[in-house]
Amino acid sequence: MRAPEFWRADGILPRLLSPLGAAYGAVATKRLLRRPPCAALPTVVIGGLTAGGDGKTPTAIALAGMLAANGEKPALLTRGHGRPLGARPEPFAVDLAKHDSDATGDEALLLARHALTIVGADRAESGRLARALGATVLVLDDGFHSRRLAADLSLLVIDAAYGAGAGRCIPAGPLRAPLAAQLAAADALVVIGDGAAGRDLARRRAKPVFNASIVPDEATAGRLQGARVVAFAGTGRPEKFFDTLKEAGADIVATRRFSDHHRFSEAEISCLAALQQRFCARLVTTEKDAVRLRGSALSFDVLPIGLAFENSDALSAAMAEALERGRLRAS
Template sequence: MTRGVGERWLMAAYGNAAWLKMLRPLESLYRWVMKRRAAAYRQGRRAVWHADVPVIVVGNLTLGGTGKSPLVAWLARHLSEQGWRPGIVSRGYGGTAEAAGGYPLHVTPTTAAEHGGDEPRMLARQTGLPVVADPDRPRGARALIELGCDLVISDDGLQHLALGRDIELVVVDGRRGFGNARCLPAGPLREPLSRLDEVDAVLINGEPSFEPPAGAWFFRLVPVRWRSLDDDSACSVTPAPFDGAVHAVAGIGNPERFFATLRELGVEARPHAFPDHHRFTTVDLAFDDGLPLVMTAKDAEKCRRLAPPKSWVLEVEAEPEPAFVAWLDQRLAGMR
């Protein structure tokens, strides 16, 4: 299994490695900078743009994957079913839009991942709704409104305070939680845990291994289908469309969650972990034993032309608890 420096640091932060204590002076500086930055937006010294339509921010308090993207996809589809015309604005990490006309970039399932990023293209494929990639979130949100959207979902936008928001949702991984509860670089937190007191809802992915915050809701990621990278044909999760062992590739924020899901499905997987948003090459996906290759939906957006035959994508969907869905619908009912 390949492990980069970033992944090894994340493992240390979530495992509360003793050597991270040396970084606590830098953590204090980071917390001071973040506090001053937040105060600048709150006091009007930095501009905040407020849209004329509702804005929902879905973000992380921690580094590393939490299951946020599947929740964003579920949210967009659910709101569309409720009569909204939602659109998604994303940073487009890993993409360079200049070659495609610059930002804001309207991302579709055919937009090259190297232009718009892997997550926006995946969200466009999974929802069929407008997706715009732009590091400037207010500009991206304005582009969505110009496309006719009457509600904006900001993907991974919790710390992008220049975009005003009506609802803030924080997603937490149930297995890893908040790690050592320290801020960068001494821990995995982008902001102090006290930030949870300010958001509208905390959503925990899976059974928590920690004491959940009061009032938190839960959701789970449900495998729904296997999709062939050869021809996009789909088949049910069980029985699997292959026999025996497979090579499992994951270049996401929390590769172990993907490998654990495969084990739960009874798949004998040989795991290969890569850094989040890894730029795959044919060498990364080349194995000389002829075994099938399986990967995540996000990785598949970059690997369609690189993957060998007999490559499969495991599609998952978020399933929030009904109480959260009822709360969300009620909150939005007064915003039409």
Template sequence: MRRPVADRFLERRWEPTSPFSRLVGAVLAPLSWLYAAAVRMRNAAYDRGTFATHSLGRPTVSIGNLTVGGTGKTPLASWFAQQLLAAGERPAILLRGYGGDEVLVHEHLVPSALVVVGADRIASAAHARARGATVLVLDDGFQHRRAQRDADVVLVSADGHQTVRMLPAGPWREPAESLRRATHIVVTRKRTPPQGAKQVAGDVSRLAPDAEVSIVHLAPDALVRWDTGERKRLELLIGARALVICAIGDPQAFVAQLQQLGARCAARTYPDHYAFSGDDVRQLVDDSTSADFAVCTLKDAVKLGPLWPPAAQPLWYLSQRVSIEHGAESLDGLVRRLAASAHN
């Protein structure tokens, strides 16, 4: 089963190069202007103190972005939780939990961290404190301004959309000027070369000169078999036929990563947070018989794995590592300050 027509429509209309997208963009532009005006009014109300903010009662770092999906919030939030655990803290990851997949990913990557799900971050923080959390990590917290935070880490994808249009004509939840609220900006890349990420870092530095800027490569690490945990070297993908399964915010970046690793890819993409059905799995298992590997992301594996038949072609996921290419001292320093604040 390929990506539904409605989802392909959304993807095409955000690309600025086709006549189709230009037409749809023109139709939706008035709604985007209204949305942008509402966002600016809301932000101004928080900036003036008209809207109240609330302390979460623990040192807090927010990991967020300006666009819809695909920047790497989940792996970065897990990375912060891992670093805080290594520093001797008991972190809690607070998230809204759209679709439930990010919850499962966090529990898989950081099993020793608390993971608290809820739309009300204030209530979630109280629950985390009651369970002994010493530091809080807000996954996708940039727009949740009611919750106070000690640091705002905003992710910008170097692989991102070309258009800068606001919702619904484009993927932007906030205008680029909102980056000035960030204390730290992390430029993430998957398929973009290092030089391209450096150019994006320079752009955001000029836009938000007070923010500390880092560059992170969400780098492929290994092929991991879901049911056994067996790991294989990425070199085995060279020339291999890969059935690529992904339901993430930026599926093209994932497919491109596998192609760069040498795989011959047949992609089956779905909307972000897609709930796979039994029929989906049966079709994917059937499609996988002509492939050397059935490969997905960890975000997809936590949902597909329990449904995958043991007798079928094994399901593998591409594990990632957070490789800091620039600004490691900035992110490490933030972790140290959060840990120190937990005991003041």
């Protein structure tokens, strides 16, 4: 899905939908309070404050890199969002040479470029497979709200510009659970960007805060500087990608927004190609969209992005402490 505009600020529609949001929030709060089983490996769990677009996947990739740099062998566990119904139910390791987005979901293919990645709805089984394959630590990029495995460190990711949006739960707003319940369940907050909404929210909470920023790939950004671009994205908040392109110096002449995990039809691919010709511009999209377009005849550029932490040493220390707790717990 794509976040509707009325989720950004309170108004008539959010208020009309607030009873449904309250019911959704009550169920989500109950889930956050349950006691999940512990894995045999230290476990870091990442969650997004809202329903998509906060930056969970870049955070998981950044953490995997930090853990690997410290001598760990991280395994990234994910449900494989975007897979069709009836997809392989048992956990499996992603093989980039063999699997496509239909088999794994789009985000799993991105994760697998950086570390061992296990796709499966049963996190406990996924954790056991990861351990058998040599992993020393588990990183769940979507396990904060489902509470399928206990966390030795739980991180809640917040988009600084978006914050909590309208401050209500789905469908009245973007929150995946009431704000207070989510903040209480997190050990620390990861705030991405320079926006006031998220940073103010974090400052009011007695939680460690790790600030980060999105960093586009330098070589690709250099090639796109000054170029005429038709930008398209199927993510939780496509405007974040468009803003990154603008900051990289691209001249955006048209944009197209699609829902998160969107499967592009032949008609949509043809429309994008027509826009490319009409504006004499380059098509540019996200890494996440690119894996869903693999094998298509569409010609496009991809702008990879990464995450840079302002206080990476403090985050590394927090993870080291969590890993030590996890190993003591499992011994």
